[in-house]
Amino acid sequence: MAEYIIETAKGKWEIVVGLEIHCQIISKSKIFSGASTEFGDDPNINVSFVDAGMPGMLPTLNKECVHQAVKTGLGLNAKINKYSEFSRKNYFYADMPTDYQITQFRYPIVGEGEITIDLSDGSTKKIGIERMHIEQDAGKSIHDLSPTKSYIDLNRAGVGLMEIVTKPDFRAPEEAGAFLRKLRSILRYLGTCDGNMDEGSMRCDVNVSVRPYGSDELRSRSEMKNVNSVKFVMQAIENEAKRHIEIYESGGTIEQETRQFDPTTGQSKLMRKKEFAHDYRYFPEPDLPPLILSDEYIDSIRAEMIELPDAKKQRFVETLGLTPYDATVLCENKEHAAFFEKAAAGHDAKKVANWMMSDFFAMLNKKRLDIAQSPVSAENLGNLVELISKEVISGKIAKDVFEIMSETGKSPEKIVEEKGLKQVTDTGAIETIINEVIASNPDNVSAYKNGKTNLAGWFVGQVIKQSQGKANPAIVNKLVREKLDK
């Protein structure tokens, strides 16, 4: 990909960015209690005595969350640590009932890994994963219901999170965006996190620093908390980098600090300087023994792994002949990829891909439908392409047929049958129409014969029009020329 360089009157700069992403684990119950993780229930409904930090309550580790974390680690091509342990991160806040968060500190469950991102110019880049650990989420503070009070909803308190920390490998805002999309795609494929940034089930902290272009130094970074969309992440990086550069170029220095991104302005504001950083007093969680995973356990989860977007993309390119771009788009979403595979089975895969990425997705967008609710089934889409391939209908008629399919859900064969749209390939019938057209347009015939040969196209068009689009264009083309050249 083209390098992302910020050039000013004084020099060239490059950015160094790392991400920390909190992903809510999909599990029936919370990571250390039996309470439900249901989203959107009335406040403080899904709260156990453990979640509320009642005296004498003890956490117990939810095996389902461990399973999901290992699965995710494998999806990140990462090392699964057979020994990990939980720690307490101590800080006071009203939506953290025990006033400490159970997390993993020195020994996370997942170690180094990497994922490949797909960039807009068709190139790819590998982004390193530093680690991933599991921890509990806090509750929610609601500050805008009363001028003097804050309200607390503990439904989210104790929901399992996976915190994924990348290496500082990003050199462009676009790379960070591509990473988040790829990560979300992998998590959704695995079913370990729903990846909805707008609902907060995936939340991103962004670490930004800059350095003179070509240098390999690492300068002080600022961390922006809870940037909640892919677009905002890219915007936050861009604007924060500019802010750093302005400060450096005016002779200032950047100190490590935590900032809050404001989506309405696209700018960030200072939350706290390094000297006011919390001292979290991490120490091993005495209520939970270390988490020991066996090889058999890890292997059993490995055996459950499904084909992930990169592998699927590669297969689509290599065995189905798709372009890398088409394959990337179709594979980003597991349901899209599955729909495509079903539609393409036994048909021309490239044509099916073209149909999906143009008319089909346009139709879903227009109707605001999820692919699962599509009125056009995968089989019917495949059959439509087949009708074109077999020259039963023309590409032009096919668009009309698709329109009817998306309204009625009927099969293309039935529509072609009912509406009599079957392509005319009977040369006798076509010749009759050609003769009529030639007979009624003597001027154009003589013009053609006097050398205006491109009028052939006009004749073809007239014939197809008179056939109501049903005449096979290739046959019409051939016969028109034969007749005119006679």
Add this chain to the structure above:
Amino acid sequence: MTDITKLTVSEALNALKNKEFTASELTEAYLHNMENERQYNAYITECADIALTQAAEADKHYANGTNRALEGIPLGIKDLFCTKNIRTTAASHILDNFVPPYESTVTQNLLDDGAVFLGKLNLDEFAMGGSNETSYFGPVVNPWSKDKPLVPGGSSGGSAAAVAAHLCAAATGTDTGGSIREPAAFCGITGIKPTYGRCSRYGIVAFASSLDQAGPIAQDVRDCAILLKSMAGFDEKDSTSYKTEVPDFESFMDKDIAGLTIGLPKEYRPDGMNPEICAYWDKAAEYLKARGAKVKEISLPHTKYALATYYVLAPAEASSNLARYDGIRYGFRAEGQHLDDLYTNTRTQGFGAEVKRRIMIGTYVLSSGYYDAYFLKAQKMRRLIYNDFMDAFKQCDVILTPTSPITAFPIGDESMLQNPINMYLNDVFTVSVNLAGLPALSLPIGLSATGLPYGMQLIGKPFDEGTLFSVAAKIETDAKFERI
């Protein structure tokens, strides 16, 4: 008729089975004592109505022959165990209005065996203390007090005093650094801290999670065996509870101890130690030798670091465990303009001095910059102390030591109050056991010249409480200690 509150649990169980009296009569007798002996300040909350209802229920079980292991036995519960619908304070202002909507596993186990709960027993605030003087509800008076009131030991001071004064048949205690054994010793009765993981910690207000363990305080060794059997057991709600069978501890009482090796750690006999307690220690060893046990000097070389290690690790965990008492969800709340004020005001007013001291120490040793020097080093030392015991147990089966270097001291003792270290020093023989997670039992051995009880401590291998009961039963028989 003899005073039925003077009976041990095993005697009372027999009498109840033989219909010599009813559970209701027994409960009423204890309630009567409680009413007459409030000067000990042993109970924080008395629950006569609940007790009488439970006793009536127990009588039904005796009537129809479905009586369970502790049917109708009136117990006192240390006020650190959460008891459903019964106020649970941890002897702290910050929880003085807290009524748990749940039952701790240990107390549930006792209820499931038919026990009757007379009330909630006084203790040091959040079990932090060795004299029961840090309680928000005032000090407990040792029933052995003569001219001036003496401490019962702590933190399970209310439990020990209540058992010694017959204000309950037996009691639950918890032990983080000696909180069962020291008060048992000071009050001339018996208590056992089982192996870490033997009893569930679920529903017990946490002090130091990796050290806390529940256990019984009772009149004699047999009662401890009976109680522990009921209290113990694996609990899936406590990830540190141990999945192992709970033996019939009482059956170990009659087991021969000939051939066992008793270890006497030389580090527990420093120069200048009180000759009285040394003499009792020797005497206890002689009893065991006379019954065919071998007695051997052993070494626990890291003993001198145990107290320092304990007073780093226990406060560290406590500083985190007590963070939840913030005035937000339950318990005492002092209002504040902002959230931070609310926290500060609540905790400033809600906690007593000793609890604050330990929170401060714990916060300090976990702070970045000090973690490695204190917490991490203490953790390493904890491992060495454990290794000391494991090495010692290659040469002996049980370790015999005094429980405490001293006897009960007066309430308000100047030197203890002025320098908390002097108070902490009383734990010198007990804290290693918690650091190593081992079972240890304290039983009375004899009286000092001033007429106060001394206790002996038996330390066992992990999950070998049985051998402790075998050995303790012999010392108990031979020492012929006379309880109040």
